[in-house]
Structure formats: C-alpha cells, structure tokens
Amino acid sequence: MLRPGTPRLLLLLPTATYRTAAFVEAARRVGVDLTVASERPSTFQDANPGGLLTLDLSDPDRAAAEALAFAQEHPLQGVVGVDDDTAVVAAAIAGTLGLRGNGVAAARVARDKHEQRTLLAAAGVPVPRFTRYGVDDDPRRLAAGVSYPCVLKPLRLAASRGVIRADTPEAFVAAFERVKRILEDAGYGMRDARCVGAEASRIPDLASRSLLVEDFIPGREYALEGLLVAGELHTLALFDKPDPLDGPYFEETIYVTPSRLPADGRRAVAVCAARAVAALGLREGPVHAELRVNANGPWLIELAARPIGGRCSAALRFEIGETGKGKRETLSLEEVVIRHALGMDLPALEREQRASGVMMIPVPGAGVLREVRGVDAARRGPLVEEVVITAHPGQELVPWPEGARYPGFIFARGGTPDAVEAALRAAHARLHFVLTS
Amino acid sequence: MSLAEIRITAEPIDTGRCKFMVSEPVHAGGVRRFASPGEANGSPLAEAIFAIPDADVAEVIVSGNLVTVVKRGPAPWQTVGKAVGQAIRAALAGAGPAVAPKPTASATPGADDDALYERVADLFESQVNPMVARHGGRVELIDVQDAVVMVRLAGGCQGCGMADVTLRQGIEAMLQQHVPDVKGVVDITDHAAGSNPYFAAAKK
Numbered sequence: 073m074l075r076p077g078t079p080r081l082l083l084l085l086p087t088a089t090y091r092t093a094a095f096v097e098a099a100r101r102v103g104v105d106l107t108v109a110s111e112r113p114s115t116f117q118d119a120n121p122g123g124l125l126t127l128d129l130s131d132p133d134r135a136a137a138e139a140l141a142f143a144q145e146h147p148l149q150g151v152v153g154v155d156d157d158t159a160v161v162a163a164a165i166a167g168t169l170g171l172r173g174n175g176v177a178a179a180r181v182a183r184d185k186h187e188q189r190t191l192l193a194a195a196g197v198p199v200p201r202f203t204r205y206g207v208d209d210d211p212r213r214l215a216a217g218v219s220y221p222c223v224l225k226p227l228r229l230a231a232s233r234g235v236i237r238a239d240t241p242e243a244f245v246a247a248f249e250r251v252k253r254i255l256e257d258a259g260y261g262m263r264d265a266r267c268v269g270a271e272a273s274r275i276p277d278l279a280s281r282s283l284l285v286e287d288f289i290p291g292r293e294y295a296l297e298g299l300l301v302a303g304e305l306h307t308l309a310l311f312d313k314p315d316p317l318d319g320p321y322f323e324e325t326i327y328v329t330p331s332r333l334p335a336d337g338r339r340a341v342a343v344c345a346a347r348a349v350a351a352l353g354l355r356e357g358p359v360h361a362e363l364r365v366n367a368n369g370p371w372l373i374e375l376a377a378r379p380i381g382g383r384c385s386a387a388l389r390f391e392i393g394e395t396g397k398g399k400r401e402t403l404s405l406e407e408v409v410i411r412h413a414l415g416m417d418l419p420a421l422e423r424e425q426r427a428s429g430v431m432m433i434p435v436p437g438a439g440v441l442r443e444v445r446g447v448d449a450a451r452r453g454p455l456v457e458e459v460v461i462t463a464h465p466g467q468e469l470v471p472w473p474e475g476a477r478y479p480g481f482i483f484a485r486g487g488t489p490d491a492v493e494a495a496l497r498a499a500h501a502r503l504h505f506v507l508t509s
Numbered sequence: 510m511s512l513a514e515i516r517i518t519a520e521p522i523d524t525g526r527c528k529f530m531v532s533e534p535v536h537a538g539g540v541r542r543f544a545s546p547g548e549a550n551g552s553p554l555a556e557a558i559f560a561i562p563d564a565d566v567a568e569v570i571v572s573g574n575l576v577t578v579v580k581r582g583p584a585p586w587q588t589v590g591k592a593v594g595q596a597i598r599a600a601l602a603g604a605g606p607a608v609a610p611k612p613t614a615s616a617t618p619g620a621d622d623d624a625l626y627e628r629v630a631d632l633f634e635s636q637v638n639p640m641v642a643r644h645g646g647r648v649e650l651i652d653v654q655d656a657v658v659m660v661r662l663a664g665g666c667q668g669c670g671m672a673d674v675t676l677r678q679g680i681e682a683m684l685q686q687h688v689p690d691v692k693g694v695v696d697i698t699d700h701a702a703g704s705n706p707y708f709a710a711a712k713k
Contacts, residue, residue: 087671087708096673108674115640116679119686123678386524389583402583448518457585458521464668465704477709485585 079149079414080105082139082165084158086129087112090382090462091154091406098406104414107146109139122146129157132164132176139165150413152357156183156230159357159377172413174300174377178353182377185227185284188352195351197344198371202286207255211248214285215241221288223319224251227279229258231381233476237288237319244285247320251283254474289373291366293317295327296345297380297388297405298359299412299421305346305359308405309388309423310338314493323472326496327384328429328489337365344370358409379405383460383481387430392419429492431482431500433461435471439507441479442466450502455486455495459503469507479505515598519590520701527586528699529576529593533601536608540572540652540659542695548655554600554607561592570659570695571608572651577697611654626653628688636687637680641666644707648680656692658684668703672696 081104085092099106108114109125117124125142127135139148151171153162159179166173174182181187186204193199200223205214218238224247225235234254236247258280295311311327331338345361358379363370379385389402403411403419411418441463450459463469463479470477484495516532535554544567549555555569558578565582578593600607630650637648645665652659660680666672676696684691 085671085674089670092670093673096677100677106678108678110671110674114671114674114679115643116675116683119636119640120678120682123682124674451519451521451587451590454587455585456587457524460521461701464706464709465702467709 078103078105079416080107080146081410081414082107082109082125082142082148082151084109084127084129084151084153084161084165086110086155086158089154091379091385094383094385094404094406095152095154095410098404098410101404102407102410102414102416104150104410107142107148109135127161129161132161135161136164136168140168143169150410150415152409152413153378155378155381156228156376159183162357163377172415173356174354178355179377181352182354182375183228184279185225185374186279186282188375189284189286192348192351192372192375195347197348197351198369200286200289200371200373202284204282204284205248207252207281207283211245214248215244218244218285219287220244221319223286223288224248225284225286226251226255227282227284229254229476231476232322232324232472234283234473235322236473237321243320248283250473255280255283257474288319289364289366289371290318291364291371292333293362293364293373294331294333294341294370295380296341296359296361296363298345298349298361299408300349300354300356300359301412301418303350303355305342305349306421307342307345308390308408308421310341311387311429312489312493321472323434323475324432325434326429326431326493327380327387328427328493328496329387329423330427330489332489333365337370341365341370344372345375348372348375357412358405379409382432382478383462384430384432386458386481386483387428389424389428390419391422391424426485427487427489427492428485429483429489429496431496432478433480433482433500433503435469435475435477435479436505437507438469438471439509440466440468442506442508444480445504445506446502450482450499453495453499453502455484455491456482456499457485458483459499469505515601517594517597519586519594520699521586521590524586525581526577526579527590527593528697529578529590529597530699531574531576531597531601534574535576535597535601536571536573536606538608538610540570540654540697541608541611542571542652542654542657542659543569544655544657551609552607553603553605554596557596557600558593561589561596564589564592568695570697572659572697575697577695622653622656625656625658625688625690626650629653629658629684629691632683632687637683640679641675644669645705646675646707651697653691656690658691658694659697660694662696662698662700665705665707666703667698668700668706670706670708672698672700672706 111129113126153159163179238244293313297309310331362374385405461480518530521527543549543555546559563584568579570577647663649661
C-alpha cells in the first residue's frame, strides 16, 4: 500500500516497447504511484482507472488534453516517455501540466532527422552534409547530384530500419527504391517502426514521404547516454561500438562501456553532444546520442531525447553507496530517469566500477524462428550475466534494412571492456538459430 | 538417475530473478515459497540456496520441476546460477525430500492461505480471466503462500510485451481492491516460451 502523498508518475509505454518490465519494475523500486498510458486500451482499464490510461500517442496535443482531463482526478507529478514518439508526447503533457520536461518544439526537432540536422548544422555542430528528398522524386535524376559514398535514411523509422549506404549512382537508385518500399510496407510511411497491426501509431505525411541522403562519415561509432538536468548534460555512460558500422546496412551489435577512447577523445564526444542538445533546445531528461569519431573529431550522427533502446539499459547500473551489509547499492537507468522526472534526489550518477556490455543479437537470416540452440552454453560462458531471447517460436525474423527487431540480447560484465567484448562474442558464437523459410 | 543425468536450465528474468528448469521433479507437493532463511529451515534445497555467498537471496519458490530464485546481491547469475545448480543436485541426491511439505493452515501464522486461495480463485474466474481473454490470454492461479499469490500467464499473455503492466496495474491492483489481505503477486511464467504474445516488442 502506498503512503498518502506518494507522487504519481505517468509512464508512456507504447504496446510494442521492450522497455515495459524495466520501467514498471523501476517505478516499484522508486515507490511511485504509477499510471501506465498506452495507445491501445488495457483490458484492465475499467478496473483500474487511475493506473491505466489510453492516450493517442500519435497526436501529442490531443494526448496532452487527455492527460489534463485525467489529472483532474488523479494529479500527476511527473511524466516519462520511453521512445522517440512518446518523448514528444511527454513534452506536450509536461508543458500542459507544468511538469518537468522538454519543450515540445525541442522534442519534435529531436525526433525528426532532417529538422535535427538542419538545426545542428546551423549551430556549427559537426554533422554529415545532408539533403531531404521526396519519395516520389526520380532517383535516377538525383543520383547524378549526390556525392558518394552516401547514406539514405527515412526521417522517422527507428533502429536503423531502412538505412542504406550507397557507393555508386546505381546503388543509390536501388537503395532509394528499397527505402521507398520499406516506407510503403510501413503503411506508406503513415506508421512508424511499430508497424504491426492497423492501430499502429501514425506519423505525419511529410516525414513519411521523405528521406534523408547524407554523406557517409567514416570512423568508429560511439553512443553517449546522458541525463539533462536544467539544461546541463551529465554523461552517464559512453559506449564503444566495436563492430564497424560501414554498411551497406546498419544493424547494431555490441555496446561496451567504459569506452576505450582516449580521455581527450571522450571529452570531445561529450562536448559535441552537449553542443547538440543545446542547439536543439533540450533541457531535461534522458539523451541518447550516437557519434562517429575520425581524424576530424566527433560527428553527431543521431540524437534522441530518450534513453537507450531495446533492453540495452540493463548494461547500466549506477552506484548510490554502501548498504548496511557492506555491499554497493545500485540504481537502474530507469530509476534515474523516473527520479529525475519527479524532481527527486539523484545520486552522483556514477556508473558502477566494472566494465559492462550488451550485444543486440544479429538477425541470423530471414525465416520463421523454430528454436534457439546453445542458450545454456552461452549463459555458462565466462562473464556472461544474461542471455535473453526475445523472439518467440513462430516469429518471422526479418534482416535489416527491412527489419527492426533483434531476436535477443546478451549481457556481460567484467574487469575490462576487452574482456566483456570477448565474452559477448564467445557467447554469441554458441547460439544457433533454427529457422524455416 | 545419477546426478550427472540431471539437467538444469537457467533462465534469468532480470538481474534479480532467475528460473531454473530441472529435468527431475524437485517438489511434487504444489508450490512452496520461502521468503527468509528461517522459513527455509527443514527444506535442504531452500536452505542451501539462501546460504549462497554474495547472492543475498531474498526468495526461493519451488514448484514441480521449477525453482525460482530472487536475489538482491550484485553477484551475476553466471556465478550464482552455478551454486544454485549445485544446491539442486545436492538436494536431489539427499536421503530426504529436497523441500519439506507445505505446513498445514493451522500451523501457518497470519492470513489463512487456503481461504485466500478460494477468494483469489473466485476473483480470477469471475473478473480477471474474462478481461485477459479479450487479448487471448489466461491467468492461472498456482498457489497462495504466506498471502503471496503465485500466477502463471498463458495464451496471449505469455511473452507479451505488456505482461508486466497486466500483472502490476491489472491483476495486482484488482487483488489489492478485492482481496486486500494479499501481500503480493509472483509471476512464475516462462515468458520465453510464449509462442503467441498479444504484443511483441521492437527496438525503439
């Protein structure tokens, strides 16, 4: 039973998110009165009208009005979105209810790759040269005016879905047509990466009928996980992405922290990310930034006003001190995000001492998953903490660039980033996915 | 059956919870839940698991071939799991049962679990299951021990991306409202085996 005066948190959870268990568990640990809002009604909504809410997550203004009406009866002290779309909805709700959060304009810009690039370039943040084209443009005509190698990407789809590198005009034309088909498959772009079912959320027409073409930036890629507090960016973790992301598709695999980038390189990445969030006008909450580093320094590739996606947040723990038993007590990333949204005290935001990593298990091929062999052997590997198979038997696995779902995740912790990376690779090598066509 | 022939499969749910599927029955007398080392007295398997160093085990639940362990300590499942496996093998090799029978209701302090079971079962049948059935789901009441309800989710709920919302904001909230003597709900579902989840997740 919660005590009187317990703050109520509105948690915006799309029904297709991986983040449900982590955020619901974090809310319990923080001890908040929780309301979960999704775009589709829970079958328990009538039974628990204060704990469950249906919001139109495709329309932030409408969702904010609905949340305002809800808050008349169930006052809210904080709101948290968990992905690109709900970050905008959370901003709209925060603005309407006077809660801690980003401005709607900043959250919208962060969600749209073209608008984001435009603002960042204007602010002098290093970003690839870019141009937006309509999907109805003639790629054969465009191909002659593009510099190579280039990268084509939809404006809104997540998880590198539809992102393709092209090195020649012929490859550009093929990639253009392929991205167009991916948008069509997603409901002609009228629905986002959660493109399953007729009720998947809608995205605006211009973004869905456009794609971005930008220079390919060579270099190693890094991911910065941060928290904005009153406009100041605190780096929570910097991940190495040790597998080269040179295309032609950009399915992610391994994240390892702490980064092995030298100290001056880490500082340069943090400065670049801080300049980027300032340029977009983001001021509060989680930030996930992806940057490439080469001889010219860091380049901002993606920035999102949300925490790291998938189940990858389990790779992060933050120490908050000794327990009575002489053991270190830790917070999850989700607990940090919730505490910040509610204005609660935050710990020092120091990541645990040990190196940590996660592998988003690559899609092994196209087909229907029948079984996964070797999971026990993978779990028994040194430093491996967890192997989670999120794909279910009978699920169709779709490789990138059309796909956007990893079949599972591997987690490891150890003394050094090198050891963790090796453990992740060794565990993955023990897995065997049985597919049928 | 030799100890070497006993196969144990660990399925971590998260850093705090892990399920161990055992090829041999561990406890055939329903579900037993142990929430402290004191409660484990007389059950060699639970005693051994609570004694694992650095795990700070908070809870052990044994049902048929399934052993669920909840820990507070930071030690990874990679090491704790090996110790749990050794404890399971040792307990199965012992002369007596690995887990003592569930105490009779009269010997159990606090709420009457049998009476709670009936009330919870009624609630599940009359309200909870008709609700989850709209998404092709089903909630099975496995047991009530020390006023903690153990459930298994099936059908569209098994492996569903929103299963935790159903559990905490739906089932647990209804129990708090209709059966306030219930102290908590434990999900012992093997979600990884769910073949038809109502909502499937995609990275965002």
